[in-house]
Amino acid sequence: DAGVIQSPRHEVTEMGQEVTLRCKPISGHNSLFWYRQTMMRGLELLIYFNNNVPIDDSGMPEDRFSAKMPNASFSTLKIQPSEPRDSAVYFCASTVGGAPGTQYFGPGTRLLVL
């Protein structure tokens, strides 16, 4: 298996623009997690899905952030409008539902908002 796939790997955009991050989980995994990582705050869970249904979105910073999982093999995280404080590395991870601690992470998307 190719592992968790994320795109783009790097994104540079200007404040106010819309940003869409994409994730393809490992086939057969039914839980998907979106994280944001910064030096100051470490890894923060934004939202996670179980069987394509959002379960906990309490980590989504504000209404500018939204996430969807239309099917078992694809998820998006959208930021609209983007702000400089959104600059971070965004990770997607997936796992089998019965082992939530054993998460497989993608390579991340490094986002810079100017």
Add this chain to the structure above:
Amino acid sequence: EDQVTQSPEALRLQEGESSSLNCSYTVSGLRGLFWYRQDPGKGPEFLFTLYSAGEEKEKERLKATLTKKESFLHITAPKPEDSATYLCAVQRDAGNNRKLIWGLGTSLAVNP
């Protein structure tokens, strides 16, 4: 409030110099504690799961242990390729919640 604290923030060792990393946690009911390794520019990679006090897990030069308040990651005779950031996370015993609470990590550098 659930919290995970890792220490030290950074550690520099000589090759072969054994040491331990600490992960202390406060959580209302522990379902599991997890150790991950993160290399620069990559996503975290799972290492160990610990479920109950007294449990130990080993993998090559790494051994993880768990008490009721903290976990240690012991590194025996480290090599330069062990250089990475080591992250600790806990899962609270709360129904079907799969959310992990993460520490900020310990950045380990092993000099040849």
